[in-house]
Amino acid sequence: MTHLTIGDIFEARKRIREDVVETPLIRARKLEELFGGGQVWLKLESFQPTGSFKVRGVANKMRSLTPEERGRGVCAASSGNHAQAVSYMAEKLGTSATIVMPENAPKSKVVGAQGYGAEVVLYGYTGEDREEECDRLMKSRNLSLVHSHTDPYVIAGHGTVALEVYEQMKGDLDELVIPCGAGSLTSGAAFAMKQIAPEILTTGVEPEEVPRFTESLKAGKPVTVVMGNTMADGLRVSKAEDINYDLIAENLGRLWTVGEESIARAVKEMTLRGKAVVEPSGCVGIAAALEGKIDVGPGRKVCFILTGGNIDGDLLKELLK
Numbered sequence: 445m446t447h448l449t450i451g452d453i454f455e456a457r458k459r460i461r462e463d464v465v466e467t468p469l470i471r472a473r474k475l476e477e478l479f480g481g482g483q484v485w486l487k488l489e490s491f492q493p494t495g496s497f498k499v500r501g502v503a504n505k506m507r508s509l510t511p512e513e514r515g516r517g518v519c520a521a522s523s524g525n526h527a528q529a530v531s532y533m534a535e536k537l538g539t540s541a542t543i544v545m546p547e548n549a550p551k552s553k554v555v556g557a558q559g560y561g562a563e564v565v566l567y568g569y570t571g572e573d574r575e576e577e578c579d580r581l582m583k584s585r586n587l588s589l590v591h592s593h594t595d596p597y598v599i600a601g602h603g604t605v606a607l608e609v610y611e612q613m614k615g616d617l618d619e620l621v622i623p624c625g626a627g628s629l630t631s632g633a634a635f636a637m638k639q640i641a642p643e644i645l646t647t648g649v650e651p652e653e654v655p656r657f658t659e660s661l662k663a664g665k666p667v668t669v670v671m672g673n674t675m676a677d678g679l680r681v682s683k684a685e686d687i688n689y690d691l692i693a694e695n696l697g698r699l700w701t702v703g704e705e706s707i708a709r710a711v712k713e714m715t716l717r718g719k720a721v722v723e724p725s726g727c728v729g730i731a732a733a734l735e736g737k738i739d740v741g742p743g744r745k746v747c748f749i750l751t752g753g754n755i756d757g758d759l760l761k762e763l764l765k
């Protein structure tokens with residue numbers, strides 16, 4: 445699978461049917477008052493098993509491995525949510541998982557992965573650190589890699605969320621807003637939406653502190669940026685990879701960056717007005733709306749993908765003050 449087709453995304457949806465749930469799509473009227481009168485729809489991927497959308501792509505990849513590849517055990521590098529999805533699927537498919545996570549990963553994410561029986565190795569702070577260590581373990585232990593963002597099966601699986609939103613909205617939508625880290629969700633969802641409904645605007649949002657795709661699009665090629673300090677731990681990836689850059693450059697309608705203060709406020713507004721617990725990475729689309737970057741004016745219908753709900757209790761408490 446080198447060139448993604450819409451068929452890959454429909455196949456992914458069939459393949460992962462038993463592993464994912466059709467997550468709720470709800471209208472948030474309290475947020476509409478805040479944003480300017482248009483319709484605000486929330487796609488609650490925080491209600492997936494393991495608390496984030498990551499299970500979509502991971503299930504598609506792990507169910508596509510041969511029995512031999514799967515039987516050897518899998519490994520992955522992850523800031524947290526990919527780790528939990530890989531561990532969950534490994535347990536479900538009866539194999540073992542070895543996961544490399546950063547030393548500053550939220551405790552809930554480490555414990556989450558261990559809870560499904562994975563071996564967690566804490567190593568370094570950046571994506572590059574983790575991937576090097578993961579590569580070393582893969583070779584020395586003969587494991588099968590489940591890459592979090594460059595694997596086409598992962599990208600296709602993540603793209604299924606766009607099909608689901610489209611169907612739940614019965615096609616009646618103006619804009620889909622997608623949190624963007626390493627860009628596999630943005631790649632898959634923007635690609636799928638452009639194929640099935642090119643009239644719906646797709647918008648990616650990344651932290652100002654790590655603007656890898658904003659800078660890459662400016663440069664006209666994938667670049668690596670300096671890792672800033674963002675509370676959105678699922679978006680702490682400094683390097684844009686080719687496959688994600690190509691899909692984003694070709695399919696995504698728009699891309700914004702947001703500041704840390706807006707991300708913090710977005711978590712609070714989501715909890716108190718949206719009535720949903722969402723982690724900082726999952727809130728960057730809401731943060732962009734708070735900054736006035738998303739048009740949610742009268743007559744518009746905008747859907748925000750809330751990508752995950754795995755936030756440590758202490759951080760949530762701090763942000764609700």
Ligand SMILES: *Cc1c(COP(=O)(O)O)cnc(C)c1O
Binds near residue numbers: 625627752753
């Ligand atoms: C992984 C993740 C993202 C970003 O997805 P990418 O495919 O890396 O861009 C956003 N939100 C949450 C909650 C995540 O776990």
